[in-house]
Amino acid sequence: MKPSFKRLAIDTATDHLYLSVIIDDQEKGNVWVIGNQDHSVRIMPLMEELLQAEGLKLQDLDEVIVGVGPGSYTGVRIGVSIAKMIGYLNSCQVSKVSSLALLASSSQAERIVPFLDARRGNAFLATFHQQNHLLQRIQPDVLENVEHYLSQLKSPIDIVKVGKPDILKVLRSGLTEVVENVHELVPEYLQITEAERHLRAQ
Amino acid sequence: MLTLGVESSCDETSVSVVRDGKTVLSNVVLSQIDIHQAYGGVVPEIASREHVKGITYVFDQAMKQAQVQYQDIDLIAVTEGPGLIGSLLIGVNAAKVVAMNYGIPLVGVHHIAGHIYANNIEHDMEFPLLALVVSGGHTELVLMNDHYEFEKLGETQDDAVGEAYDKIARVLGLPYPGGPQVDKRAKEGKPVLDFPRPMIDSKDFNFSFSGLKSHVINLHHNMVQRHEEIIVDDFCASFQDAITDVLVKKTLEASKQYDVKQVIVAGGVAANKGLREKMSKTITHVPVYFPHIKYCTDNAAMIAVAGTFQYLKTHQASDMYLNGSSRLDLTLGA
Numbered sequence: 016m017k018p019s020f021k022r023l024a025i026d027t028a029t030d031h032l033y034l035s036v037i038i039d040d041q042e043k044g045n046v047w048v049i050g051n052q053d054h055s056v057r058i059m060p061l062m063e064e065l066l067q068a069e070g071l072k073l074q075d076l077d078e079v080i081v082g083v084g085p086g087s088y089t090g091v092r093i094g095v096s097i098a099k100m101i102g103y104l105n106s107c108q109v110s111k112v113s114s115l116a117l118l119a120s121s122s123q124a125e126r127i128v129p130f131l132d133a134r135r136g137n138a139f140l141a142t143f144h145q146q147n148h149l150l151q152r153i154q155p156d157v158l159e160n161v162e163h164y165l166s167q168l169k170s171p172i173d174i175v176k177v178g179k180p181d182i183l184k185v186l187r188s189g190l191t192e193v194v195e196n197v198h199e200l201v202p203e204y205l206q207i208t209e210a211e212r213h214l215r216a217q
Numbered sequence: 218m219l220t221l222g223v224e225s226s227c228d229e230t231s232v233s234v235v236r237d238g239k240t241v242l243s244n245v246v247l248s249q250i251d252i253h254q255a256y257g258g259v260v261p262e263i264a265s266r267e268h269v270k271g272i273t274y275v276f277d278q279a280m281k282q283a284q285v286q287y288q289d290i291d292l293i294a295v296t297e298g299p300g301l302i303g304s305l306l307i308g309v310n311a312a313k314v315v316a317m318n319y320g321i322p323l324v325g326v327h328h329i330a331g332h333i334y335a336n337n338i339e340h341d342m343e344f345p346l347l348a349l350v351v352s353g354g355h356t357e358l359v360l361m362n363d364h365y366e367f368e369k370l371g372e373t374q375d376d377a378v379g380e381a382y383d384k385i386a387r388v389l390g391l392p393y394p395g396g397p398q399v400d401k402r403a404k405e406g407k408p409v410l411d412f413p414r415p416m417i418d419s420k421d422f423n424f425s426f427s428g429l430k431s432h433v434i435n436l437h438h439n440m441v442q443r444h445e446e447i448i449v450d451d452f453c454a455s456f457q458d459a460i461t462d463v464l465v466k467k468t469l470e471a472s473k474q475y476d477v478k479q480v481i482v483a484g485g486v487a488a489n490k491g492l493r494e495k496m497s498k499t500i501t502h503v504p505v506y507f508p509h510i511k512y513c514t515d516n517a518a519m520i521a522v523a524g525t526f527q528y529l530k531t532h533q534a535s536d537m538y539l540n541g542s543s544r545l546d547l548t549l550g551a
């Protein structure tokens with residue numbers, strides 16, 4: 016019997032905490048819970064529970080898939096730090112995926128715009144096309160003025176602000192990317208910090 | 218007993234392996250000081266970004282330098298707080314992964330306990346002991362009657378010592394971080410300017426530095442307005458003289474009142490030469506110890522040492538719900 020391929024998916028870039036265990040082509044269990052700025056407290060206990068339910072330990076994993084944003088900066092860093100550590104400690108493969116792609120996977124519509132609010136009329140946005148339960152990226156992840164972005168799109172589109180990821184769809188659609196060197200993995204912030212902006216403006 | 222320490226409360230990502238709360242096998246510190254220099258202070262968002270970037274690399278280096286395996290580690294000690302929350306969370310979550318991965322007990326350590334315990338690397342602690350903790354974020358006098366028993370005797374009512382140093386340095390046009398610069402220039406100058414010594418005669422062990430800071434800034438401003446010559450070295454010497462007078466006098470009084478066996482000066486400002494000299498010269502009835510300079514600034518070795526004694530004392534480990542907290546009470550830490 017060929018050994019099974021065990022994967023853990025993590026996303027902490029939105030206000031929902033998402034974890035999933037995938038063995039071969041089956042999703043064995045998942046967690047998708049709304050957080051109250053407490054992803055940092057809950058993620059490890061939930062992960063432990065989820066893995067235990069499948070009789071798995073962190074060392075058993077063949078791949079960790081992590082949402083690298085864009086989204087909440089503090090949030091995404093929690094998931095990315097954890098994924099990096101699991102990958103580094105166990106020399107297991109780490110793959111990254113856009114947190115917007117994960118969000119888009121929750122929709123059944125044909126044209127999808129995942130949307131994460133970034134204040135002051137801006138949002139993290141992307142555009143996906145869906146056919147036969149497969150997602151195809153049309154536009155890259157951007158941080159843009161919402162009105163401006165949406166005005167350029169032809170309707171009808173499904174704007175998705177909250178949704179439980181369909182990890183199997185994401186995997187089938189080839190939206191994950193293997194990280195070459197786990198030490199170098201960082202979140203996708205899509206913008207420099209305010210301090211850097213001010214400094215450059217001087 | 219091998220303890221793996223993790224520290225990420227501010228702008229240093231650090232991991233260390235310490236044997237028996239004493240022997241440092243490795244202490245890797247990835248400092249961001251060059252990055253924050255351009256901003257004249259630590260930018261929290263940038264600090265967090267740097268922590269997540271460097272975290273696994275620092276773990277890897279610390280383990281390689283110590284020449285130990287994760288399986289050999291008996292305890293993981295991570296800074297729980299106080300500090301920048303976004304920064305703390307990186308270290309806390311990384312430490313939790315190691316703990317879960319290998320089934321190693323985990324303890325959350327108070328950052329100030331770490332600064333105090335840095336002393337134990339070179340000098341065994343003897344109780345009762347008085348610790349003056351001086352850094353960019355803290356100024357407090359802590360009494361310890363035994364391992365991991367902290368009693369806060371007093372603290373700053375406004376600015377921390379390091380904070381005051383940085384602000385004075387900025388006004389005088391000295392680069393960040395200002396503390397070491399002011400210390401260096403003070404050596405070249407004379408304390409000819411008469412600066413106030415706030416609360417020096419108060420009967421408690423609290424401090425206040427904002428009045429002194431404003432006085433220095435106002436005098437500098439007025440002299441500039443009047444086109445008078447500013448001798449930076451003398452400004453630094455006078456400021457340093459005033460601030461160390463207060464620190465030393467309160468520490469001396471507390472050491473006598475509580476009849477302590479030793480005095481420890483800990484935290485980033487403990488690297489200050491002017492403070493070291495005056496402390497050693499003034500407090501002579503008991504030994505005054507300063508951690509080695511490399512253990513004064515933030516590092517994970519001090520967290521590993523403190524965590525070791527915390528665990529030996531309490532026999533309590535944290536579960537996977539451990540969180541970072543920007544504010545944390547030292548006396549409740551144990």
Ligand SMILES: [Zn+2]
Nearest residue numbers: 328352485515
């Ligand atoms: Zn510190």
